[in-house]
Amino acid sequence: MHFNEFACTFDKVFEFLNYKNINVQCDSSLDFITPGLYYYSKSGSNKSVLPILSKICWCYIHHHQLDINILLNKLPEFNFECHSKLQYSEAWYLNVAPINCNEKEDMPINCNEKEELAFNSKGKDTVTFNSQGKDTITLYSNFLGQIQSFFTTYQKIISSDCDILAKCVDLIKLTPDEIDKTWLSRVLCADFLNTCANNRESHPAYSYIKALIKVNRTISLADSLKFILQVLDQGSIEHVSTAIITKLELATTKILKSSKTNVYSTFNNLHSRISILTALSYLNYLLSDTIIEHYMDKMPTSIFTNFKSFKLPPLAKPQEYTTNTNNTDAYAYVANYEKLFILQYRVLQLIEQYVENEVKYMEMKNNSSIKIYKKSRAVLYETLFASLISSLISAEQLDNDNNDNNGGGGGFGLVKSRHAYFIYTIFAKVFSLQREERANLWVFLINSANDICYGDLRYIPLFINLFHNQINKDPRIMDDNLVRSGLQFFIDTFKPNHEWSKMFTEDISNQTLNATSFRHIYDSYTS
Structure with missing residues (x-):
């Protein structure tokens, strides 16, 4: 062989x-x-x-x-x-x-x-x-x-x-x-x-x-999905609890190993008011928020606002929230924090698996004139993009570990690079699935980048890397004037001397103009 x-x-x-x-x-x-x-x-x-x-x-x-x-x-x-x-x-x-x-x-x-x-x-x-x-x-x-x-x-x-x-x-x-x-x-x-x-x-x-000696615990698909919804109801993964992290690991692994048919059937039986992709996006955001809190930082306001509407009044806590809420063992806390990135990667895998189904469902409603479908489609993409951006932001915090790390395997550099690469892959998949609305999605992404970078200049390199990656995967997007001008505005605003701008900045010193574009000027004089 x-x-x-x-x-x-x-x-x-x-x-x-x-x-x-x-x-x-x-x-x-x-x-x-x-x-x-x-x-x-x-x-x-x-x-x-x-x-x-x-x-x-x-x-x-x-x-x-x-x-x-x-x-x-x-x-x-x-x-x-x-x-x-x-x-x-x-x-x-x-x-x-x-x-x-x-x-x-x-x-x-x-x-x-x-x-x-x-x-x-x-x-x-x-x-x-x-x-x-x-x-x-x-x-x-x-x-x-x-x-x-x-x-x-x-x-x-x-x-x-x-x-x-x-x-x-x-x-x-x-x-x-x-x-x-x-x-x-x-x-x-x-x-x-x-x-x-x-x-x-x-x-x-x-x-x-x-x-x-660990006992191989099992969890049913119904309990897996139900626990994720319970975590979303609480609106936080408090204290990086061992019980919560362990059960979320079991739940996400069970969903990954189950067929989509069984997952959708079981999820629908729970009568949730949100789609499975929205649930996963919110869970991913909660993980990002927990990670960034570890560094005594906080999410940009525009990201937080996207998920503010998900918060509910205090509800009864599941058992995992009432046990081991205080981590007195520093080693256990560090271990749980380290597992958060692995857990988030599994959630991102689920998002990558189910985003195509959700997008195709939205396309079925694309021709509908009912405003609620258009609104729900916009909210879905806003939630998804905000969730993915939150993961990139939390991964940026790993540079702190790299800078402070004097030994070991080089800190979390590998974790950050693989994490970012997979998020880039999900963005590219969404753009490829929505060819007709690709420009609108790009504009939303650019607007999100503008809002975040206006509030915190630290994230300028994050979005430049993201834009570079997506353009490299689909160079034809630069043929769209709306996207092109949006990216030009971002570069001119936040990093005007960046070499990337030369890739799409046109020389307008000697350019042929279309006379029809200026016909209204002459008409106003002749009338």
Whole structure:
């Protein structure tokens, strides 16, 4: 089997594990690590193999359908070094969030060195992901070294002759971060903990390790959608509660793995007064608002105003809002905050999946003369665009972590770049679906950018990058005079010396004029 065939096979398994029904089980004896290491060795340690090898290891660690012992048994064949530790969210985005392949037909091996993420002032691709200037290949190699280091140390602790409580203490030292706790909970087995004598079960070290073992919780599709609506009713994700974040993770994952038919049918049975796309847009905004509050900042007024009408009088709180409301554990708070970006990415995935259905429904009503349909269509796009912009704004806050980060995997640079790239993709999809109203949508986006930047000049580069990206995806939009003049006004107002303006600024010093455009002037004199 050629490497591309192997990569294609694994890609299907990866898709199945992440996006198919969770009740269907894989064959736990599947071994993708052995051929992955074989191709890496046969290629002379060709780094282009690292992305898929990294994703393979990620699957064996995070999916209970696969046997993690296959990974543990192959650790002696690993030959990677961990120069800096990746945080959980950074590792998640590296292995789960899609990169800029040429659609699905391109294999991961072809997506190893470049990603379309944002554009600088000259419209060139930006390939740097973090403050240390590491590209994706370096991060993949580093991540494999991190896996090798962690699980090798784990095996040494478990196989030692130390007392069981001494092993527990050593394991606690192995889990300073969320990613370590997640990995340890995956490999800890009940047999190891059950060897502890009953009179030692109350020991703090034993209790801590036992608490790490996560039970695979399940949630129905109806409960998933209902809880999301309950969160929207509350209008906040207060205190970054572990209970709220965990249930939202379960809910969004369940929806992602359910068919659209079942989701729409179940959602309609809840008799919600808003569409599923509007619900997801509002949830995405709440996540953005929670993230930005972490930095003691606030959303621009124009964004806040779009969602002000969603606020309701105080309603009864669901159970998750009445438990663990005070996070006294600083580590738990940081872990929950880190999970917010992963949770938001899942919500953005849902928005990307369901936006086409909503747009097509609006097109069916496009010929209607009833004003309510036109108004609802405008409100839908206003809400969607405001939600997506709020995600870009919250991702900008990650620069604070990058600037303050002196070590680790380079802060959240990778998280920000993948986050922004996916939001750009959703914008492009909306524009492509609405060809007839594309210019109007562009004008709304430009007006939103003007309103936000008038209030806060920090966001000028954010919108310049967004405009660059969308124009690069669809250069023909510059043929529309309305869009062209709107973009020119934005540049002239906020960054007149920006080189991008030369891309569409016409030379009017020697231009042919259309006489019919000025006929009314002559008519006024002759009358």
